[in-house]
Amino acid sequence: MGKLPEFYVDQDLCTECGDCIKAVPQAFRKVEDEEVAEVHTWELDDTFMPRVQQIMTDCPGRAILWRKK
């Protein structure tokens, strides 16, 4: 199991559409008692990278961002 570069959901930008959770449930989940999404792990195989990059592009709020080192 690899590890992807760290990314996160800016919850001020999230429109609560749930698309990222549907697209990559291995990485995203709903925040408890809220509708916004959050990242729950980056411990994903490198093969997930294209799916993460795709949902970053598709996210209507542009809310999924790389965490700057």
Ligand code: SF4
């Ligand atoms: S795809 Fe974007 S706007 Fe939709 S729930 Fe995920 S982070 Fe929020």
